[in-house]
Amino acid sequence: MWRRYRPLRIISPIAFLLIWEAVVRLGEVNPLLVPAPASVLRTMFDMTIDGRLPWAIAVSLHRVLQGFIYGSVLGIGLGLLVGWFRPFEDAVDPLVGAIYPIPKSALFPLFILWFGLGETSKVITIMIGVVFLVLINTVTGVKAIDPVLLKAARDLGANRRQTFMKVVIPGALPNIFTGLRLGAGMALILVFITEIEATKAGLGFLLWESYQLLLVKQVFGCTIAFGILGILTTWILQWLEKVLCPWRRV
Amino acid sequence: MPIVLHIKDIRKVWHIERTKEQVVALDGISLDVERGEFLVLVGPSGCGKSTLLQIIAGLENPASGGIELSKSLDGHKETGMVFQEYALFPWRTVLENIVFGPEVRSVPKVEREANAQRLIELVRLRGFEHRYPHELSGGMRQRVALARALANDPAVLCFDEPLASLDAQTRKVLQVELVRIWQETKRTFIYVTHALDEAVLLGDRVVLFTARPGRIKEIVPVRLPRPRTITGKQEVELLEYLSERIRDEVERSLKAEGLT
Numbered sequence: 001m002w003r004r005y006r007p008l009r010i011i012s013p014i015a016f017l018l019i020w021e022a023v024v025r026l027g028e029v030n031p032l033l034v035p036a037p038a039s040v041l042r043t044m045f046d047m048t049i050d051g052r053l054p055w056a057i058a059v060s061l062h063r064v065l066q067g068f069i070y071g072s073v074l075g076i077g078l079g080l081l082v083g084w085f086r087p088f089e090d091a092v093d094p095l096v097g098a099i100y101p102i103p104k105s106a107l108f109p110l111f112i113l114w115f116g117l118g119e120t121s122k123v124i125t126i127m128i129g130v131v132f133l134v135l136i137n138t139v140t141g142v143k144a145i146d147p148v149l150l151k152a153a154r155d156l157g158a159n160r161r162q163t164f165m166k167v168v169i170p171g172a173l174p175n176i177f178t179g180l181r182l183g184a185g186m187a188l189i190l191v192f193i194t195e196i197e198a199t200k201a202g203l204g205f206l207l208w209e210s211y212q213l214l215l216v217k218q219v220f221g222c223t224i225a226f227g228i229l230g231i232l233t234t235w236i237l238q239w240l241e242k243v244l245c246p247w248r249r250v
Numbered sequence: 251m252p253i254v255l256h257i258k259d260i261r262k263v264w265h266i267e268r269t270k271e272q273v274v275a276l277d278g279i280s281l282d283v284e285r286g287e288f289l290v291l292v293g294p295s296g297c298g299k300s301t302l303l304q305i306i307a308g309l310e311n312p313a314s315g316g317i318e319l320s321k322s323l324d325g326h327k328e329t330g331m332v333f334q335e336y337a338l339f340p341w342r343t344v345l346e347n348i349v350f351g352p353e354v355r356s357v358p359k360v361e362r363e364a365n366a367q368r369l370i371e372l373v374r375l376r377g378f379e380h381r382y383p384h385e386l387s388g389g390m391r392q393r394v395a396l397a398r399a400l401a402n403d404p405a406v407l408c409f410d411e412p413l414a415s416l417d418a419q420t421r422k423v424l425q426v427e428l429v430r431i432w433q434e435t436k437r438t439f440i441y442v443t444h445a446l447d448e449a450v451l452l453g454d455r456v457v458l459f460t461a462r463p464g465r466i467k468e469i470v471p472v473r474l475p476r477p478r479t480i481t482g483k484q485e486v487e488l489l490e491y492l493s494e495r496i497r498d499e500v501e502r503s504l505k506a507e508g509l510t
Contacts, residue, residue, distance in 0.1 A: 046488070052272075062403050146335075147339075148333055148335050148337040149337055150338075151331075151333075151337065152311055152331070152333065152337035152348070153354075154309065155307055155308075155309060155329075155330065155331040156296075156330070156350050156351035156354065156397075156398070156399075156402060157351055157354050157355055157402060158354040159354070162354045166339075166353075166354070167339065170339070170341040171341070173341070205365060245341070246382075247341045247342075247382040247383075247384065
């Protein structure tokens with residue numbers, strides 16, 4: 001990845017931050033609406049010291065992880081069955097087709113009515129968002145397995161169960177990871193939406209509260225924290241993929 | 251030589267769903283294969299020679315007719331297939347690919363890996379046991395595929411144009427290797443190709459197919475000493491004879507596809 005040194009990749013973001021800082025200091029924009037990067041960093045530091053930012057991140061991360069893990073397990077399991085067994089496909093396909101186009105955030109009010117204002121409605125909203133992306137990509141992964149591999153497995157004496165365990169699952173793994181990456185992004189979107197209303201904790205709540213109090217630096221700080229969470233989840237999933245799919249040329 | 255495989259009056263029909271057409275791929279195929287022989291099937295593309303191979307390997311069912319395979323001594327699967335596309339499992343290393351067959355038959359790990367090591371020696375892949383398929387050249391991949399098929403200890407090995415995706419140099423090397431491995435393992439090889447030079451270099455007998463519907467046009471015994479060279483006088487004569495015989499069939503199949 002780092003084999004070729006490409007200086008522009010480092011210069012470009014630094015230049016962007018420097019120009020931003022300069023524009024604010026020269027008084028070209030209102031610092032109350034667009035604070036300088038250095039002052040945002042300062043605010044983030046303060047929020048970290050007084051514990052508000054770490055606590056908010058911990059609360060949100062807990063919700064994201066629960067929803068993501070439930071959604072992934074359900075999505076992978078169901079996706080393998082739907083992709084491999086025709087009756088499952090016939091049973092599940094129309095339901096997926098009907099529910100998938102609905103923005104998952106639109107289901108949140110219903111879940112509040114059904115499961116109350118607590119954690120459950122949030123976790124389920126996130127789970128539903130994750131499940132579809134993982135499911136669809138897992139099904140794609142199963143269907144994309146080269147038929148000659150299935151033939152080879154059969155020729156070598158594998159029965160249907162062995163083919164499923166030793167060919168279908170590893171064969172679908174790369175696409176499953178695509179689903180997991182998309183699902184992680186969806187989980188972050190949904191955790192923010194579910195934390196706007198009806199909660200007193202979490203990164204989304206902190207961001208929304210800061211906005212309502214017009215604490216723009218804090219809004220920026222929370223936004224950046226969300227971004228960092230996004231990058232971290234991507235890295236963790238990439239690492240996991242490398243460990244579980246060592247045969248993949250990345 | 252005892253007969254290892256008895257093919258009796260095989261017919262295969264493809265049903266094309268969209269046009270409701272029926273295409274006769276194979277018709278009236280009867281053939282006896284001797285134990286330990288190197289049998290080459292050649293014919294114009296679309297003549298059904300690969301389909302026949304799939305039927306022999308039990309991967310396709312004939313419309314009528316059947317095959318009788320004498321059981322190998324210990325009752326293992328009697329056939330093993332080597333595909334043109336290698337068909338290696340990308341997530342398994344060389345060693346893990348080779349043990350796949352014994353693994354699904356629950357052969358103890360120690361035993362199947364010892365056997366795999368022996369096969370790695372046979373196909374000359376020592377030092378590459380822990381590579382993944384994408385880290386190997388095409389020729390090496392096909393060596394792995396051959397070792398994997400041999401690991402099940404089949405009486406008959408089926409080759410479906412195994413060298414067709416390889417460059418000319420690698421093909422030459424592997425043609426020699428195939429003969430060596432055939433001689434060392436004393437298995438029956440059934441080898442589908444469209445390359446006549448391969449038929450001359452490898453086969454004990456060459457089965458010529460007609461264009462679709464595939465029928466056996468002629469069975470040509472090759473009584474040339476090994477090792478053979480493609481430039482040898484007798485080899486060249488045989489090659490000319492085979493290309494003469496197959497020319498009409500190629501033209502017929504081109505005509506059928508509206509290409510001439």
